[in-house]
Amino acid sequence: MEYDGSVSSLTHIISSYLALNDLERPFIAKNLYHLSRDDGLVRTIPLHDAFTIADLQSFIFDHKEHIGHPLISALDSNVCRGEYIVNLLHGQFGEDGGAQTLATLLGLRGTFGDPNVASLTMDKYAMSAFVSSHFTGEGLKVPITKFLPERNGDNWRPFARAIKGPIVVKPNSLGSSLFAKLFDNATDSEAEIDALLRTIFRYDSAALIQEFVPGDEYTCGCILSASEVIPLPVVKIDADMQFFGRDQKYSGKIARKCIVRSEDALSKRLQAIAKSLASSLPFYNMVRFDFRVCDNCDVWFLECNYIPGLDKDGSFDRMLGHFGMSVVDLISWIAVNATPFAKKDHYIEYESL
Secondary structure, eight states: OOHHHHHHHHHHHHHHHHTSOGGGOSSOOOEEEEEOTTTOOEEEEEOOTTOOHHHHHHHHHSOTTSOOBOHHHHHHHHHHHTOEEOOOOOSTTTSSSHHHHHHHHHTOEESOOOHHHHHHHHSHHHHHHHHHHHHGGGTEEOOOEEEEEGGGTTOOHHHHHHHOSOEEEEESSOOTTTTOEEESOSGGGHHHHHHHHHHHHHHOSEEEEEEOOOSEEEEEEEEEOSSOEEEEEEEEEEOGGGOOOHHHHHSSSOOEEEEOOTTSHHHHHHHHHHHHHHHHTTOOEEEEEEEEEOTTOOEEEEEEESSOOOOTTSHHHHHHHHHTOOHHHHHHHHHHHSOOOOOOOOOOOGGGO
């Protein structure tokens, strides 16, 4: 579902890497791996001295002539070669615990992280419940949210009436704001909401009916070493109608993202909240949190991005740039500083305790 975002992240990283001369490159990249959305097979793209971004784009859009392998076989081959893999599979499977589970079981080195945390953060309702139970005493609020499983998909009206105001309808576990839409008046939009829910249930087992909180949207990422959580600069997102949906992200209708000054009181507050959130769960490598701030300065948690997009001029890319890092620097930093996730030994010899 987020294939285009994955390709954008990969393209930006490789473009940045190729722009450096050999002495400037902090690591040696040997292979790229493309997981096709057409046949589900993995194909290897070898990097060579004359490799260009045009070669990458040509391969991605015309890859079927190359031999592909099932994902499990490809990952197993990576283990045998001892490669360090940067996971850029955004969205379902890539960051919902699926790829993380395979990597853990195979002992694959890379940026996959904890399967349980990935699964929690991809489930928007579960993550909001976690935040609500742990952080509301710290001045962080969570919008009223109704969980709507597919079997109750026709019963959304009582939920919407209980919210009493504009609502946002969105999938529970899809990223990139797919199918997320704002409705000023649910009663006047019943047919449209019914149609939207039918679409959501084609790809997700549950939808969310959420109160719309007016205010400004902000996002703050963190990078995580073995010993500390480092909050990055805060980005403010100015969106049409104060709603940052998929149309605003990708249609060109809106592209107003700006770094909030580090000395700004709100910036410091959001960085502190982001650091606290990132410290509350066993995150690895990097993470990004989205917030909404009202006129009265209340801060509302929106969602967590387990694998932030690394596309050019995206929110995380801008944070990194103002922090003094490129996406290539980030990968090098993670490989050197982050603690690799390792599955705990579940076999306990009680007699020896």
